[in-house]
Amino acid sequence: MSLSKITSHQDYIALVNELIEHDKHYYDEAKPVISDFAYDLKLRQLIEYEKAHPEYILPNSPSQRISESATEGFHQKEHLTPMMSLANTYSEGEIEDFIKRVHKGLEKKQVPFCCELKMDGTAISLLYRSGKLVHALTRGNGKVGDDVTANIKTIKSIPLELSGKEFPDLFEVRGEVFMSLAVFRAINEQREIEGLEPFANPRNAAAGSLKLLDSREVAKRKLNITCYAMGEGQSLEKTQHGTLQFLKKMGLPIAKPPYIARCERIEEIMHFAERIHEERESLPFEIDGIVIKVDDLKAQQMLGATGKTPRFAVAYKYAPEQVFTQILDITVQVGRSGVLTPVAELEPVFLAGSTIARATLHNQDEVTRKDIRKGDWVAIEKGGDVIPKVVMVDVAKREPHTKPWKMPSVCPACHTAVVHKEGEVAVRCPNPRCAGQRVRRLQYFASKHAMDIEHMGERVVEQLVDKGLVTRISDVYLLTEKELSLLEGFKEKSIHNLLESIEKSRNCPLSRFIMALGIKYVGTETADLLAEQAHDLDTLMQMTEEELLNIEGIGEKTAQAIVDHFRDPEHREEVELLIKHGVAPQKPKKQKILGHAFAGKTFVLTGALQNFSRDEAAHLIKERGGKTTGSVSKKTDFVLVGEDPGSKYEKAKELGVDILSEGQFQKML
Numbered sequence: 001m002s003l004s005k006i007t008s009h010q011d012y013i014a015l016v017n018e019l020i021e022h023d024k025h026y027y028d029e030a031k032p033v034i035s036d037f038a039y040d041l042k043l044r045q046l047i048e049y050e051k052a053h054p055e056y057i058l059p060n061s062p063s064q065r066i067s068e069s070a071t072e073g074f075h076q077k078e079h080l081t082p083m084m085s086l087a088n089t090y091s092e093g094e095i096e097d098f099i100k101r102v103h104k105g106l107e108k109k110q111v112p113f114c115c116e117l118k119m120d121g122t123a124i125s126l127l128y129r130s131g132k133l134v135h136a137l138t139r140g141n142g143k144v145g146d147d148v149t150a151n152i153k154t155i156k157s158i159p160l161e162l163s164g165k166e167f168p169d170l171f172e173v174r175g176e177v178f179m180s181l182a183v184f185r186a187i188n189e190q191r192e193i194e195g196l197e198p199f200a201n202p203r204n205a206a207a208g209s210l211k212l213l214d215s216r217e218v219a220k221r222k223l224n225i226t227c228y229a230m231g232e233g234q235s236l237e238k239t240q241h242g243t244l245q246f247l248k249k250m251g252l253p254i255a256k257p258p259y260i261a262r263c264e265r266i267e268e269i270m271h272f273a274e275r276i277h278e279e280r281e282s283l284p285f286e287i288d289g290i291v292i293k294v295d296d297l298k299a300q301q302m303l304g305a306t307g308k309t310p311r312f313a314v315a316y317k318y319a320p321e322q323v324f325t326q327i328l329d330i331t332v333q334v335g336r337s338g339v340l341t342p343v344a345e346l347e348p349v350f351l352a353g354s355t356i357a358r359a360t361l362h363n364q365d366e367v368t369r370k371d372i373r374k375g376d377w378v379a380i381e382k383g384g385d386v387i388p389k390v391v392m393v394d395v396a397k398r399e400p401h402t403k404p405w406k407m408p409s410v411c412p413a414c415h416t417a418v419v420h421k422e423g424e425v426a427v428r429c430p431n432p433r434c435a436g437q438r439v440r441r442l443q444y445f446a447s448k449h450a451m452d453i454e455h456m457g458e459r460v461v462e463q464l465v466d467k468g469l470v471t472r473i474s475d476v477y478l479l480t481e482k483e484l485s486l487l488e489g490f491k492e493k494s495i496h497n498l499l500e501s502i503e504k505s506r507n508c509p510l511s512r513f514i515m516a517l518g519i520k521y522v523g524t525e526t527a528d529l530l531a532e533q534a535h536d537l538d539t540l541m542q543m544t545e546e547e548l549l550n551i552e553g554i555g556e557k558t559a560q561a562i563v564d565h566f567r568d569p570e571h572r573e574e575v576e577l578l579i580k581h582g583v584a585p586q587k588p589k590k591q592k593i594l595g596h597a598f599a600g601k602t603f604v605l606t607g608a609l610q611n612f613s614r615d616e617a618a619h620l621i622k623e624r625g626g627k628t629t630g631s632v633s634k635k636t637d638f639v640l641v642g643e644d645p646g647s648k649y650e651k652a653k654e655l656g657v658d659i660l661s662e663g664q665f666q667k668m669l
């Protein structure tokens with residue numbers, strides 16, 4: 001395909017309009033009229049012209065969706081009106097109760113509802129001023145969200161400038177950002193090839209993508225959006241249906257019939273819910289239910305809200321999806337601490353957005369209780385979470401002469417006799433040198449929450465251990481190009497990628513290094529606490545149980561486990577070797593701010609803060625050497641008061657405790 005150069009400004013405007021048209025065909029109608037390749041060429045042509053004439057760039061140019069600069073973190077901004085969430089219902093009876101409450105609240109016997117799909121993605125608020133997209137915020141805590149504007153601009157179906165003229169000067173549009181199943185599958189396939197952890201579901205993929213720092217990467221994730229509301233009290237229309245039509249007129253993507261319906265009676269609502277449920281599997285995106293909203297906007301306002309959920313709408317969530325498939329085999333997986341877990345190897349089936357080939361059977365007790373056997377037909381369920389489970393066995397379909405399953409008497413990885421302590425459910429392999437345990441330990445070590453060695457996925461780890469290239473964790477940092485060339489399918493690029501990600505992990509934050517050590521009961525939160533308090537490894541390794549217990553948030557079991565871990569000479573040696581091989585965990589940056597007015601002070605928080613969540617405020621206080629407690633007493637130094645404070649405020653006044661407004665608090669920070 002040849003590129004004809006743009007020679008005049010008119011050509012440029014024509015190309016902008018042509019590309020906007022193509023975006024419409026692609027995103028609104030799902031009927032592209034040119035190939036992606038041809039589109040990209042045209043876009044490149046456009047960008048070349050814009051680079052030469054930056055003064056002419058039109059604000060609605062499709063190039064403006066790709067931000068060249070990587071943002072550092074995200075700023076937090078306040079929503080014009082709070083973003084609420086929906087209460088859930090799970091049965092016809094609960095929907096009926098909702099309808100009754102609405103009838104009672106409005107003193108009416110008949111109220112029309114607008115039924116919509118509940119898209120399974122992540123909520124977003126778009127702010128338009130004079131028809132131009134000003135910013136896009138995630139829900140955050142409902143009052144304040146992350147500014148993800150640069151990333152949102154990569155979604156081509158979101159207009160940067162609205163069509164038409166009849167819109168309020170300043171208004172918010174609410175919608176759900178989601179990833180289509182086709183894109184989700186393609187991205188996961190690519191991630192597996194690259195040795196990256198696949199996304200658990202399209203919702204996580206969408207939410208994770210919005211939080212990427214490089215919007216060029218976000219553009220590759222091909223996110224999409226459905227808009228479903230305006231900020232409270234901002235719509236000029238009379239009904240929810242009207243608002244959707246209005247949004248459509250402004251060029252915003254909305255759901256269309258048959259995916260929205262006006263219903264009045266419970267029968268109509270249930271009919272809609274059932275019809276959508278039947279269609280659910282063939283939809284090109286995931287939904288987790290339907291939403292039922294009072295159609296009349298005035299009535300919505302009259303009904304108002306309780307806490308964070310409106311009284312005028314509910315979600316009706318579908319029961320988790322189930323499919324039947326056959327258990328081809330029951331294998332046993334060795335965990336990093338030697339626990340043996342039976343796993344059902346399944347005839348692959350597609351369920352709730354992904355293909356399932358394995359399901360955990362937890363332990364012998366669980367298998368015995370459900371009498372799950374090799375060859376059985378079973379129902380698999382994925383209840384919104386990642387790990388699918390076997391919910392029941394179709395005994396009628398069982399072949400004759402099958403036998404109940406029994407845990408093997410030796411470890412499948414190292415053939416050591418297994419041990420089953422009395423009173424414990426778990427069966428363990430007692431051999432600390434077991435290759436199976438090594439694989440799991442290394443996997444854990446390299447995982448995202450630990451050392452985050454990006455290209456060291458499950459298959460790579462298995463080979464590293466099988467081929468004897470890694471016998472102890474610290475060997476990872478001695479791996480050479482030549483050794484990695486022994487791995488299946490490893491060529492120059494994959495070797496380089498892996499070595500680079502190992503290199504990068506050397507300077508990981510101390511908290512993630514602590515996490516990577518795999519100490520019993522130490523998860524991300526505890527690892528953060530330990531890094532913050534101990535500040536370096538030596539100190540941590542020397543800490544006594546008593547000192548550990550002094551850290552708020554660390555209990556007896558964990559303190560004991562930490563001391564036990566570092567008492568083991570092998571564990572100490574491993575840490576020493578890691579450091580010797582060049583791992584240099586970074587001390588937490590945010591040290592306690594010494595000499596701050598908050599140092600040693602006790603705070604109580606009450607009411608809703610505008611600019612911080614409670615956790616954030618507590619964190620900021622802690623960083624400065626203060627602490628927060630739940631109730632006001634004479635020992636309280638400050639009470640930080642937000643909107644609608646509760647009885648704590650009264651108590652503080654009564655006791656004469658210093659009261660800080662959010663503004664004063666910010667100044668003192």
Ligand code: IVH
Pocket residue numbers: 084085086087116117118119120122123124175176228229291310313
């Ligand atoms: S209306 C007043 N309509 O479901 C609450 N929400 O907790 C406004 N969602 O993450 C929500 N599809 O983003 C509404 N058609 C729809 C929706 C929808 C998906 C999401 C929403 C939020 C959650 C509600």
